Amino acid sequence: MYGFEALTFNIHGGFLEAIVRGYRSGLLTAADYNNLCQCETLDDIKMHLSATDYGPYLQNEPSPLHTTTLVEKCTLKLVDEYKHMLAQATEPLSTFLEYITYGHMIDNVVLIVTGTLHERDVQELLEKCHPLGMFDSIATLAVAQNMRDLYRLVLVDTPLAPYFSECITSEVQIMKIFDLHLGGGVKGGRDGEFGGGGSCWFLSVVAMTHEDLDDMNIEIMRNTLYKAYLEDFHRFCQKLGGATAAIMSELLSFEADRRAVNITINSIGTELTREDRKKLYSNFGLLYPYGHEELAICEDIDQVRSGMEKYPPYQAIFSKMSFGESQMLDKAFYEEEVKRLCLSFEQQFHYAVFFAYMRLREQEIRNLMWISECVAQNQKSRVHDSVVFIF
């Protein structure tokens, strides 16, 4: 116990904690996965899932079933449960639940912008967006030609607006510091951490880069937005305090570290410089700051391994892989994440159970997608390459 949560938590959060623990009991077990892995067709998978919580969402789907349809319907179930919890939540739990969806919001923004750059139909792109990350003006993203327009026309009215300040140039940052010395404030972060005053914020917006959107800029924008989101979420959880702060700090630190490793591996062989790569790492986590120094200079997977093996939690992950191999790294990270998420349910009276449940459901949907793809491609022998058992 970290504080006196037991005295007051159930007043506002008890009902929803009970709801989410009930939802948790509906997660698929190892026996369910063993049955699914033995299916011959997607219709067999649908038949097995009809006996689970996914049954009502799949029963009306006509045959032949497609893997994307299966994933879409399973995601709809998650969205319905999330909306039910959000509708019942009060502050600060409602804000916490909204934070969980900002990652999907960032993915949707990048999807729309990238698809528009490739001259795709906006309606087609909207159908591919994750439902948890939708907001009212998302279709207007197709009009933006550069970062300034992106912010000014659309993102200024969304929860992502404060995170966009990370994308401004260094010249504008100097202007911000100058204005701070004059006594103004800088608007940033959901909780207005940096104080009120819109004047400096206006200056930073006006002077925002006019660079056109291209593939590299969009990728930098994606990672910068996500970095700002993780740091803001981390600050919010620290402000909540108690068990929520302690457990969420661990979970978000792991997420930040995993993102750092993925950015490093995926940027090997690209034009991203070491300095730019380091700027994409979050400013918290087990690897901050010395691990980031080592990751920034890595040129291959073996150097990443040698840097990560200095940290005991990640040494266990990399010990499962042979030298030069990176295929099983994703599964190893997902397994470690699932272990940590399940442990969060061992304690009561904190909000981390909601975050853990959403992430566990997303992992379950990933498992179902993988099993469906293996069955559809007649590769059942390799289905256990990426399935992560939750229980």
Place this chain on the structure above:
Amino acid sequence: MGEEIESCENQRQNQQEVSNHDLTQKKSNIPESKEEADVDEQVLKFMDSVDSYLFLIHSLSSTLRQGWFDLASARYSMGASRVNSALLDLKEHHAATHLEVATDEDPHFTLCKWASVNAEDSTESKDGDGGLKHNSSMRQRHKDTSERAGEEGSSPAEASLHNTVDQVQRERVKSLAVFGTFVSPKLRSTQSSFETALERLVEIANAKASMLSSFDKIRGNRVDAYDVKT
């Protein structure tokens, strides 16, 4: 006695006639065995073509299976929002890879991979693509490169080869950029698998052309032999 001598002479003449007839028959059989040897050679060539065709079909099937599996792995790793058909580029752009068809005697297909719009660059990528040695249609160009290297000297050819390899690598990264600049290694292996599958398809086309050509020759020989007999 005289009758016996006459009969002996008659017998000797008959034997000589028979031997002359046999000699004439053998002389007429020599051209026929050479034709049979040609036909046998054509049949062997045809069977070799069929064998290589079947082998290439099997290889293509396994390569495509691996490619689709790697794509599913990439979607698992990066997420469905980053790897989906809605991100493919519909803007007008030049093909990174094209096919050349030569129809001199038999149709022959040559794959020009990662060739840019500029003709000079295209020539460089065709001649200096030493990294792509597995494609049979590329081996001839690689051979041309080595001959040219012997003429010009080793250093300029090596530099040219290095530049071409860099350009090919840049083209590969550029084609994957539709899914984002920082993509998973699994998506890169997917690209490699489908690239190999494209090479196999061209090899299959060449093998099929060779097979059909051999089959036509065999059928032509059989028709000629039938006409001679009738």
